[in-house]
Amino acid sequence: MAQASLRRPIPSGLLPPPKLNYEGLIHTDQASNANNRNVNLSERTFVALQRDLDARKTTTRGADELCARQLHVGEAARLASTPEDKENAARKSRTLRDSVQARERELSQLEKSLLAHGPRIPNTSHPDVPLGPESNARIVSSHGPAPLPTDPQRDHNELNDLPRMRFVENGVRFKEGGDLECLVLPSALRRHWVGGNRFGKVEIQWE
Numbered sequence: 398m399a400q401a402s403l404r405r406p407i408p409s410g411l412l413p414p415p416k417l418n419y420e421g422l423i424h425t426d427q428a429s430n431a432n433n434r435n436v437n438l439s440e441r442t443f444v445a446l447q448r449d450l451d452a453r454k455t456t457t458r459g460a461d462e463l464c465a466r467q468l469h470v471g472e473a474a475r476l477a478s479t480p481e482d483k484e485n486a487a488r489k490s491r492t493l494r495d496s497v498q499a500r501e502r503e504l505s506q507l508e509k510s511l512l513a514h515g516p517r518i519p520n521t522s523h524p525d526v527p528l529g530p531e532s533n534a535r536i537v538s539s540h541g542p543a544p545l546p547t548d549p550q551r552d553h554n555e556l557n558d559l560p561r562m563r564f565v566e567n568g569v570r571f572k573e574g575g576d577l578e579c580l581v582l583p584s585a586l587r588r589h590w591v592g593g594n595r596f597g598k599v600e601i602q603w604e
């Protein structure tokens with residue numbers, strides 16, 4: 398119940414926080430993976446993750462128990478036979494509500510702490526992939542024919558000069574013709590309508 402109550406609406410324009418498997422980030426293979434990939438990661442990161450995970454479990458369990466007690470007290474207040482009993486139950490319910498909200502604030506802080514430490518640990522899905530900027534990348538394999546040598550004189554627009562390969566010019570002329578038709582057709586139809594000939598043939602040609 399406490400976890401469900403922590404869900405807050407995300408402001409427009411902001412991305413939701415990533416969902417990480419923090420339980421999987423504290424395995425021993427995570428530390429060896431970080432070491433193999435030369436990640437500057439201190440042991441305190443894993444200690445902090447384990448500490449926050451334990452605290453989150455304890456706080457969540459306590460919040461759930463308080464929520465259950467609050468529901469029970471609320472039901473007792475509804476069934477109370479005297480005003481005094483109803484008031485006492487309502488007072489207990491308000492106290493439990495404040496305690497639940499305090500637990501929720503603790504859980505929110507723990508989630509922020511987990512999110513501050515979790516993304517520092519590299520994933521194990523591709524352990525051979527180097528970290529860092531693009532200059533650190535390396536070619537694992539290549540397929541197909543070898544690429545042509547770099548030539549600053551090579552221009553892809555030269556394809557338009559080949560027979561039956563005038564992609565750009567044909568596309569431009571087709572669009573110009575469509576724009577012209579959109580402009581001329583309403584005027585031609587209006588002339589036919591005003592002149593009394595409601596069913597006229599309109600032809601537009603361009604080269």
